[in-house]
Amino acid sequence: MYIPAHFAAGPDVIRDLLTRPSAANLVTMTSQGLLATFLPLIYDPSAGEHGALQGHLARTNSQWSEPAIGESLVIVQGADAYISPSWYASKAEHGRVVPTWNYSTAHVYGKLAVHEDPAWLGNHVRQLTNLNEADSERPWSVDDAPERYVSGQLRAIVGIELVITRIEAKAKLSQxxxxxxxxxxxxGLDAQGHSEIAADVARARLGS
Known part of the structure; x- marks a missing residue:
């Protein structure tokens, strides 16, 4: 990834990208060429030296059964938005401004492991569900569904775990x-309802 020094993401930004509830693109190089799947993930900081991203694929998705060649890649995306030059005070001063796009992203590389163990899968889907239901007034639990039904659903998926080897991250936030x-x-971002990236831009100015 091309990362100018002033857009290099710090540890706090990387941690936020990895730990917030989100989905990301898993990309693997296989003997059949590049394969990619968009899937929800959860970060486990205790797995390996740099932690791991854990998710699951449909058993009918061939990406899990095609051995990955070399490192695999997960592309994590934060909030993003168009930036209008009309928002700049500099526009009224000299007019030498152009549109741009603000965003934060991390390219997470690692070795891909596959998990078919029902206990691993059961623990994973509970953690993933709890993370995404945390802000709900009436959070749904995996245990709200019949046990036999859950067991059948687990047989239809395969767990994947990207054990992280390195991370390249960028936060282009008007620094x-x-x-x-x-x-x-x-x-301008707040006025258009982009409060999340507006907060990111404000934090980036403070260096946090």
Whole structure:
């Protein structure tokens, strides 16, 4: 990934990208060529030196059964949005401004492991569900469904685990703009309902 120094993501940004409830693209190189699947993932910091991303695929998805060649890649995406030059104070001063796109992303590389053990799968889907139901007023639990039904559903999936070897991460959040332009970006994003990335831009200015 091309990462200018002023857009390099720090440890806090990387941790947020890995731990927030989200889905990401798993990309593997196989003898059949590149394969990719968009799937929800959960981060386990205790697995390996750099942690691991854990998810599951439908058993009928051939990506799990095609051995990965070399490292596999998970592309994690944070909030993103178009940035209008009309939001910059600099536009009124000299007009030398152009549109851009703000975003944060991490390319997470690692060795892919496959899990078919029912106990691993059961624990995984409970953790994944609990993470995504955490903010619900009436959170659903895997145990709300009949045990026999859950067992059947687990037989239809295969667990995957990317044991992380390295991470390349970028946070392009207007760090290269003057403070008065950043004020305009935050206000413009908030006005359009992009509160999450507006907060990211504000935090990036503070270096957090």
């Amino acid at each position: 290269n703009r003057p403070d008065k332009d950043i004020d305009g970006v935050v206000a």
